[in-house]
Amino acid sequence: xxxxxxxxxxxxxxxxxxxxxxxxxxxxxxxxxxxxxxxxxxxxxxxxxxxxxxxxxxxxxxxxxxxxxxxxxxxxxxxxxxxxxxxxxxxxxxxxxxxxxxxxxxxxxxxxxxxxxxxxxxxxxxxxxxxxxxxxxxxxxxxxxxxxxxxxxxxxxxxxxxxxxxxxxxxxx
Amino acid sequence: xxxxxxxxxxxxxxxxxxxxxxxxxxxxxxxxxxxxxxxxxxxxxxxxxxxxxxxxxxxxxxxxxxxxxxxxxxxxxxxxxxxxxxxxxxxxxxxxxxxxxxxxxxxxxxxxxxxxxxxxxxxxxxxxxxxxxxxxxxxxxxxxxxxxxxxxxxxxxxxxxxxxxxxxxxxxxxxxxxxxxxxxxxxxxxxxxxxxxxxxxxxxxxxxxxxxxxxxxxxxxxxxxxxxxxxxxxxxxxxxxxxxxxxxxxxxxxxxxxxxxxxxxxxxxxxxxxxxxxxxxxxxxxxxxxxxxxxxxxxxxxxxxxxxxxxxxxxxxxxxxxxxxxxxxxxxxxxxxxxxxxxxxxxxxxxxxxxxxxxxxxxxxxxxxxxxxxxxxxxxxxxxxxxxxxxxxxxxxxxxx
Numbered sequence: 001x002x003x004x005x006x007x008x009x010x011x012x013x014x015x016x017x018x019x020x021x022x023x024x025x026x027x028x029x030x031x032x033x034x035x036x037x038x039x040x041x042x043x044x045x046x047x048x049x050x051x052x053x054x055x056x057x058x059x060x061x062x063x064x065x066x067x068x069x070x071x072x073x074x075x076x077x078x079x080x081x082x083x084x085x086x087x088x089x090x091x092x093x094x095x096x097x098x099x100x101x102x103x104x105x106x107x108x109x110x111x112x113x114x115x116x117x118x119x120x121x122x123x124x125x126x127x128x129x130x131x132x133x134x135x136x137x138x139x140x141x142x143x144x145x146x147x148x149x150x151x152x153x154x155x156x157x158x159x160x161x162x163x164x165x166x167x168x169x170x171x172x173x
Numbered sequence: 174x175x176x177x178x179x180x181x182x183x184x185x186x187x188x189x190x191x192x193x194x195x196x197x198x199x200x201x202x203x204x205x206x207x208x209x210x211x212x213x214x215x216x217x218x219x220x221x222x223x224x225x226x227x228x229x230x231x232x233x234x235x236x237x238x239x240x241x242x243x244x245x246x247x248x249x250x251x252x253x254x255x256x257x258x259x260x261x262x263x264x265x266x267x268x269x270x271x272x273x274x275x276x277x278x279x280x281x282x283x284x285x286x287x288x289x290x291x292x293x294x295x296x297x298x299x300x301x302x303x304x305x306x307x308x309x310x311x312x313x314x315x316x317x318x319x320x321x322x323x324x325x326x327x328x329x330x331x332x333x334x335x336x337x338x339x340x341x342x343x344x345x346x347x348x349x350x351x352x353x354x355x356x357x358x359x360x361x362x363x364x365x366x367x368x369x370x371x372x373x374x375x376x377x378x379x380x381x382x383x384x385x386x387x388x389x390x391x392x393x394x395x396x397x398x399x400x401x402x403x404x405x406x407x408x409x410x411x412x413x414x415x416x417x418x419x420x421x422x423x424x425x426x427x428x429x430x431x432x433x434x435x436x437x438x439x440x441x442x443x444x445x446x447x448x449x450x451x452x453x454x455x456x457x458x459x460x461x462x463x464x465x466x467x468x469x470x471x472x473x474x475x476x477x478x479x480x481x482x483x484x485x486x487x488x489x490x491x492x493x494x495x496x497x498x499x500x501x502x503x504x505x506x507x508x509x510x511x512x513x514x515x516x517x518x519x520x521x522x523x524x525x526x527x528x529x530x531x532x533x534x535x536x537x538x539x540x541x542x543x544x545x546x547x548x549x550x551x552x553x554x555x556x557x558x559x560x561x562x563x564x565x566x567x568x569x570x571x572x573x574x
Contacts (some may be wrong), residue, residue: 003200029328033275036321056310064317064350068343071324075336130306130367 008048015041026086028074036067050123053130179461181300211292214302218291218439219284222431225438226253228473229480236484256427263423268331271420275329279322280421280428286318287436294442295370297452297464308369309357312443313350316398319436320346326429327417339417341491346398348498353394355506359387359513360447373451381448383530386538387509388448390502395440396479397494399433403486404494441475442468449474505541512537 018038025031039062046055110116123129136142185206192202227242227250234241242249267276290312292302305311320343327339361367363383364375381388397404418429445451449471452464489497512533520529 003204027272029272030274033325052305053307053310056307056314060310060314060317063321064314065347068317068320068324068347071321071328072340072343075324075328075340128306128366 004048007044011041011044011048014038015045024088029071032067032071032074035070036063039063039067049120051129053133179299181461210302214291215288218288218435219431221438222435223253223257225434225476226256226431228476229434229437232477232480233484236481260424260427265423265425266420268420270331272329272331275325276420277425279326279329280425280432282322282325283319284428284432284435286315286322287432287439289315289318290439290443293369294439295373295446295451296468297461298458300461300465301370304368304370306366306368306371309361309367309372309447313354313357316346316350319432323417326421330417330420332420335417335419338419342400342417345400345404345491345494348495349394349397349404349502352390352498352502352506353398355503355510356387356391356394357447358510359384362510362514363517369446369451373446373453376450376453378527379448379450379453382527384448384509384513384534385531386534387506387513388444390506390509391448392440392444392475392478394502395443396482397498399436399440399479401433401437401479402483403489405488437479438472438476441479442472444475445471505537509534509537 015038018034018041021034022031022038025034039058042062043055043058046052046058137147138144188206188209189202192205197205230252231241231249242252245251245255267273293305293308293311295301295304323339323342323346327335327337327342330336360372360380363380364372366372366375418426421429445468451471452468454463454467457464457467513530516529516533517526520526
């Protein structure tokens with residue numbers, strides 16, 4: 001067992017454990033915190049695949065923005081975070097059986113794919129993949145149009161958020 | 174190679190030879206040497222905090238025309254140690270309905286998020302924890318763990334004031350992340366790489382000469398991220414009891430406290446690496462110890478500026494603070510980024526690079542001052558006139574009541 005395999009097993013176990021805890025906790029804030037742990041595990045997986053930039057972006061965007069936004073939304077809108085009814089109910093046994101069937105059918109389907117046992121392609125360590133990503137995002141042969149469209153979409157979303165959050169003009173009477 | 178040329182490789186070779194003599198498999202040797210490196214860097218940060226707190230107390234005292242701690246040990250050097258012993262022996266109380274998991278993890282997460290930054294600091298030529306090619310982005314990402322820890326601390330205390338303090342703290346920190354990230358982009362732009370070692374190696378001219386205003390704005394945004402005065406509304410005692418760490422006692426509070434000072438020094442180190450030239454200096458390439466001394470000297474300069482600002486300026490109100498960020502810092506940093514990108518592309522390999530970038534900075538500075546002046550003049554004109562109201566007369570001293 002090499003070190004990388006041990007780290008992968010640890011990361012995968014963390015992700016599965018956190019995913020299970022997210023859906024079974026009574027306390028919403030605990031569920032959100034376990035989601036953060038799961039997202040961190042995904043970032044570790046990205047690092048194992050030598051996609052360092054994606055791992056850092058995962059932490060910066062998912063944990064640093066989206067998870068914090070979710071926690072804010074829960075804290076500011078729910079009065080009763082702790083006394084929620086338990087997510088388990090009487091159908092748990094049938095659902096467990098169904099999910100095991102679903103999972104095994106997915107595994108069978110994917111393992112029939114010829115690339116299932118492919119080894120990760122060798123990336124020359126002197127290649128700077130971040131530079132290549134940057135060039136690809138603005139080069140006309142690559143992804144400049146989706147990049148610009150995404151920027152316009154982001155601008156539209158920001159303007160929409162500001163419009164929604166603006167205080168309403170009150171009549172001066 | 175000798176000890177002075179490259180002590181880390183010297184020690185590394187000694188350790189590896191020792192472990193190979195014990196017949197350990199190479200992957201285990203690798204793992205143990207990496208583990209020792211991690212522990213060394215983390216201990217450097219944590220033990221340095223003891224010295225940093227003493228420096229802070231002495232310098233703040235001198236600014237306030239007093240001496241500071243001078244009883245415990247020579248020049249008060251053992252004062253921090255005494256404080257640590259006191260904090261350890263205090264009762265560790267958890268509020269009754271507090272959320273135990275989040276309550277206990279929050280201070281640990283706060284310190285861990287700062288220690289993680291030390292993994293990418295380039296101490297000297299060839300001395301760096303891990304030279305990832307996205308070092309600057311990693312620093313920004315790890316800051317978000319600190320934000321999460323504040324939210325956890327405020328929520329799990331089951332205390333309205335702590336929760337309010339946590340919300341304000343998070344609002345302030347995520348607001349000031351925007352100009353922080355944009356000013357972090359400017360050294361990346363000038364050095365054409367996000368790796369910390371590459372940024373230091375690209376600073377034949379320190380970037381503070383190429384981008385003085387972004388350096389200043391980086392310092393301002395970082396001080397706001399830290400939550401230090403003048404931005405310390407979050408934990409000011411007269412405002413909101415103690416903000417998000419109201420309910421923390423003993424060593425947990427000590428961890429928040431130490432984390433904040435370590436973060437302040439880390440901001441000094443980052444300023445030194447990104448803008449002041451890092452470990453560069455005469456003789457730093459051949460003798461790595463000199464490089465580390467230069468870096469620590471520059472980092473202490475940054476830390477001194479942070480302490481200086483802390484001892485001098487009053488606190489800013491939360492609405493002024495957020496307006497300052499969104500209406501002033503963000504447009505200014507965006508325009509500086511655009512200007513730096515354009516000017517650097519035009520003059521990039523020529524000798525005119527430094528004067529052109531300096532001129533661009535001066536031009537933006539002048540435009541900003543003019544805009545501020547016009548805005549304040551307009552605001553003066555439309556301000557409501559203060560009407561005189563009749564005030565109750567004080568009784569005269571001679572008359573009997």
